[in-house]
Amino acid sequence: MIEIRAEHCHHVPARERLLDACFPGNRRAKTSERLREGRLPARGLAFAATRAGRLVGTLRLWHVEAGLGRPALLLGPLAVDPAIQGQGLGSVMMQAALGRAESLGHGAVLLVGDAPYYARFGFDRALAEGLTLPGPFERDRFLGLELRPGALAGAEGLVRASGALSPVDAVANEVGVARRRAA
Numbered sequence: 518m519i520e521i522r523a524e525h526c527h528h529v530p531a532r533e534r535l536l537d538a539c540f541p542g543n544r545r546a547k548t549s550e551r552l553r554e555g556r557l558p559a560r561g562l563a564f565a566a567t568r569a570g571r572l573v574g575t576l577r578l579w580h581v582e583a584g585l586g587r588p589a590l591l592l593g594p595l596a597v598d599p600a601i602q603g604q605g606l607g608s609v610m611m612q613a614a615l616g617r618a619e620s621l622g623h624g625a626v627l628l629v630g631d632a633p634y635y636a637r638f639g640f641d642r643a644l645a646e647g648l649t650l651p652g653p654f655e656r657d658r659f660l661g662l663e664l665r666p667g668a669l670a671g672a673e674g675l676v677r678a679s680g681a682l683s684p685v686d687a688v689a690n691e692v693g694v695a696r697r698r699a700a
């Protein structure tokens with residue numbers, strides 16, 4: 518039986534191994550990573566799928582601003598253990614995550630990914646048409662979904678990270694500020 522639950526820090530090493538297996542190459546070079554690095558995922562929106570205690574799926578969503586002052590979530594990365602891909606877990610995780618995001622009051626979700634996969638959940642490139650990302654990206658893979666009708670209407674401009682800094686980065690930031698003040 519597979520359980521989908523909130524990600525816990527003890528899942529992190531297995532999550533990173535799963536992401537390395539599913540995204541060969543330098544996954545950290547992706548532009549979407551610029552919106553995630555140093556940030557915490559949105560509260561209640563980091564998921565771990567486990568089977569017999571072993572991590573078999575991961576999905577997280579992140580706070581961003583979709584143009585000035587327009588809150589949205591960035592979805593990803595989504596990955597399923599290659600041994601059980603094609604058996605429905607990715608879809609179940611997507612439905613669970615989008616349902617949770619909606620129930621938490623979020624209005625819009627953006628992602629960069631394979632349109633033929635994400636279209637089945639309602640993602641559409643037209644909803645992200647006016648937006649850009651802080652780095653190179655393929656327009657055909659930059660997609661949006663409205664959880665609340667109109668949440669992305671007229672959205673334009675740069676997507677920026679807006680999530681809370683992760684504690685490790687917040688400490689590094691404080692040290693940097695203190696050093697600059699002392700210099």
Ligand SMILES: CC(C)(COP(=O)(O)OP(=O)(O)OC[C@H]1O[C@@H](n2cnc3c(N)ncnc32)[C@H](O)[C@@H]1OP(=O)(O)O)[C@@H](O)C(=O)NCCC(=O)NCCS
Pocket residue numbers: 539540595596597598601602603604605606607608609629630631633634
């Ligand atoms: C993409 C991924 C998360 C899907 O999870 P999954 O559990 O294998 O998917 P599901 O079983 O829910 O859905 C399977 C369906 O999605 C399709 N599908 C899977 N990956 C796809 C892709 N990259 N593009 C288009 N369709 C895809 C399958 O052909 C299948 O179609 P069908 O329902 O018509 O038979 C998983 O395959 C994975 O981790 N892939 C590697 C990492 C990755 O590519 N992540 C995100 C995509 S940007």
